[in-house]
Amino acid sequence: MSKFERSNPAQHASDLDRDAFSRPTVRDLFQRYERDFLPRLAKIGQRDARRYFKVWIIPHIGSKKVEDVTFTDCELIHRLASERTPTTANRVLATLRRCLNLAVRWGWIKRNPAIGIELNSENQRDRFLNSVEIDRLLKALDEHPRRDSADAIKLMLFTGCRRSEALSARWEQFDSDFKVWTKPESNTKQRRRHRVPLSKAVAILLKKRQSQLPDAESPFVFPSRTGTALKEVRRTWARVLKEAEIEGFRLHDLRHTFASLAVSKGNSLPVIGALLGHTQTQTTARYAHLYDAPLLEAAEQVSQAITERTRDAAPRRKPMPVRKNHRPAKVKLRTPKAKIR
Numbered sequence: 001m002s003k004f005e006r007s008n009p010a011q012h013a014s015d016l017d018r019d020a021f022s023r024p025t026v027r028d029l030f031q032r033y034e035r036d037f038l039p040r041l042a043k044i045g046q047r048d049a050r051r052y053f054k055v056w057i058i059p060h061i062g063s064k065k066v067e068d069v070t071f072t073d074c075e076l077i078h079r080l081a082s083e084r085t086p087t088t089a090n091r092v093l094a095t096l097r098r099c100l101n102l103a104v105r106w107g108w109i110k111r112n113p114a115i116g117i118e119l120n121s122e123n124q125r126d127r128f129l130n131s132v133e134i135d136r137l138l139k140a141l142d143e144h145p146r147r148d149s150a151d152a153i154k155l156m157l158f159t160g161c162r163r164s165e166a167l168s169a170r171w172e173q174f175d176s177d178f179k180v181w182t183k184p185e186s187n188t189k190q191r192r193r194h195r196v197p198l199s200k201a202v203a204i205l206l207k208k209r210q211s212q213l214p215d216a217e218s219p220f221v222f223p224s225r226t227g228t229a230l231k232e233v234r235r236t237w238a239r240v241l242k243e244a245e246i247e248g249f250r251l252h253d254l255r256h257t258f259a260s261l262a263v264s265k266g267n268s269l270p271v272i273g274a275l276l277g278h279t280q281t282q283t284t285a286r287y288a289h290l291y292d293a294p295l296l297e298a299a300e301q302v303s304q305a306i307t308e309r310t311r312d313a314a315p316r317r318k319p320m321p322v323r324k325n326h327r328p329a330k331v332k333l334r335t336p337k338a339k340i341r
Contacts, residue, residue, distance in 0.1 A: 024066055030057070060073070066108050096114055136244035164189075165183055169187075169221040181202075
């Protein structure tokens with residue numbers, strides 16, 4: 001220990017603390033990220049980010065100084081998470097990269113070490129319910145004893161909304177006639193207010209629920225037994241799928257089914273994107289291939305119209321008039337002469 005350290009122990013401790021703060025750890029980075037940036041995300045985004053740090057990032061590099069984090073560290077976290085689910089691994093890496101970008105902005109590091117890591121390929125699932133499956137699903141939902149969770153699932157099917165949007169829905173978000181649902185920024189993934197018109201089927205569903213609620217009603221459309229928002233519908237969903245004999249179908253696929261039905265009815269991608277709350281056209285573009293059948297039908301109709309027009313416009317040869325007392329000329333048939341042998 002130096003002479004200064006022996007004579008000024010309190011000042012020396014203060015210098016050590018200041019030096020530790022000037023070289024923050026990844027855990028310090030997340031705490032500031034959680035305080036300054038995370039509130040801007042939707043609730044589901046906040047939940048996922050906290051889980052990614054708790055499960056994947058903090059256990060591996062939480063105590064490491066941010067300036068000491070390397071490309072290899074970030075790549076290792078992505079590889080370990082990829083062994084669980086490739087898609088989740090991409091989300092973990094995106095969260096870590098976003099935090100390190102903030103560290104660059106705050107002057108903690110000069111360069112983001114997570115840049116350049118190759119993401120896992122993500123094959124988008126395209127699973128839609130057909131008309132028979134929809135009928136069986138609705139029948140199973142109508143017969144389910146837990147009306148709160150069953151009706152929440154029906155709202156997802158009829159509006160294409162996300163699970164979090166349905167479960168956090170409040171009565172105040174709907175107009176008096178249940179013709180419009182205005183989702184607040186705090187409930188949407190895009191963190192933007194989303195105003196969506198409601199069909200008659202949804203209005204009937206909501207009016208029925210409202211009439212059946214007790215006097216001391218909850219502000220939530222789908223309340224739990226304690227009056228708070230319903231947290232999960234997984235048990236109901238699993239039972240309903242079993243009753244409806246539907247396999248390989250996720251709850252989020254109800255949103256894809258809504259979009260596919262909208263396409264089949266001739267709605268444009270911008271209209272579908274507005275109903276789903278998409279803010280970027282490429283998000284809705286994943287449903288573009290569903291237009292193949294109606295586009296082919298339209299092309300066939302145009303081709304048929306062109307063919308018919310061409311056939312109608314073709315000149316017709318008029319028959320030659322037959323003259324009276326006209327005898328057709330006799331045609332002399334020439335017989336080949338026999339060859340002389």
